[in-house]
Amino acid sequence: METLEQISTIAHEITNPLALALANLELIKMGDTAEKYKKYCDLIEHELYKINQLVIDFIHNTLSEGVDESIDITTMLDELTLEYQRRYESITFHRECSISPSPFWGVKKSVRMVFTNLLNNAVEAISQEGNIEILQKLTPGWIHITINDDGIGCAENLLQTEFISTKKNGTGIGLAYCRRTVAKYSGQIVLQNRPQGGCSVSIKLPLEC
Numbered sequence: 345m346e347t348l349e350q351i352s353t354i355a356h357e358i359t360n361p362l363a364l365a366l367a368n369l370e371l372i373k374m375g376d377t378a379e380k381y382k383k384y385c386d387l388i389e390h391e392l393y394k395i396n397q398l399v400i401d402f403i404h405n406t407l408s409e410g411v412d413e414s415i416d417i418t419t420m421l422d423e424l425t426l427e428y429q430r431r432y433e434s435i436t437f438h439r440e441c442s443i444s445p446s447p448f449w450g451v452k453k454s455v456r457m458v459f460t461n462l463l464n465n466a467v468e469a470i471s472q473e474g475n476i477e478i479l480q481k482l483t484p485g486w487i488h489i490t491i492n493d494d495g496i497g498c499a500e501n502l503l504q505t506e507f508i509s510t511k512k513n514g515t516g517i518g519l520a521y522c523r524r525t526v527a528k529y530s531g532q533i534v535l536q537n538r539p540q541g542g543c544s545v546s547i548k549l550p551l552e553c
Contacts, residue, residue: 358399366392410451414552417446417487418480420456425478428463434473441480446487447552450529458522462491462545465519469495469543487549494542498535 369392373385418441425439448455466476470493477492519535526533531549538544 358395362392362395362399410453412449412451415448415450415452415455416444417448417455417489417549418444420452421459421478421480421489424456424459424463428467428476432467435467435470436475438475438477440477443480443482446480446482448487448529448549449552454525455529458525458547459489459491461519461522462547466491466493466495466543466545469493469497471495482551485551487551489547489549491545491547492538492542493544494538494540497537497541497543 366389369385369389372381421441422439425437428435429437463476463478470476474494477490479490479492481488523533526547526549529549531547533548534546536544536546
């Protein structure tokens with residue numbers, strides 16, 4: 345866990361000023377002199393997103409280091425549900441799983457970071473009180489995990505982009521890391537807004553053979 349905390353600290357220290365710079369750049373682009381400085385704004389934005397990508401690469405490469413092992417996804421999600429319920433008392437966490445165990449082959453700290461990032465996003469999308477569902481089921485050869493929240497949801501034009509965040513000044517590094525990690529394990533991750541409000545994240549991972 346120490347490695348996860350160190351990486352989170354480093355990423356936080358880089359992404360905070362990066363997010364602030366991007367937010368202020370957006371304000372400049374909306375101003376009266378936007379056309380005059382357009383080429384400079386585009387250049388700055390391009391370089392800022394290069395930094396963004398470097399941070400993602402750093403996090404992904406660091407957490408991907410390690411020995412693959414058999415991971416029980418059911419136990420991992422059970423533990424995370426209890427951990428987050430203790431941490432956020434105003435949010436109700438509903439865990440639903442009719443299967444155990446769900447073995448998956450991968451680097452444990454990397455897989456845990458995927459679920460941690462997704463749960464953090466769900467928590468941050470809820471202003472105060474709310475609900476988060478952590479659902480799990482099996483189909484032949486696959487583990488399916490769904491994380492639902494009743495927060496503010498995502499802008500439709502952002503649902504398929506690499507960088508996505510529901511935070512005012514977010515850079516979306518967490519989700520970009522999740523996309524890359526899940527793809528590495530030949531899995532899939534899909535985001536969509538829920539008709540009743542909030543966001544739903546569906547993750548599909550291959551079962552250990």
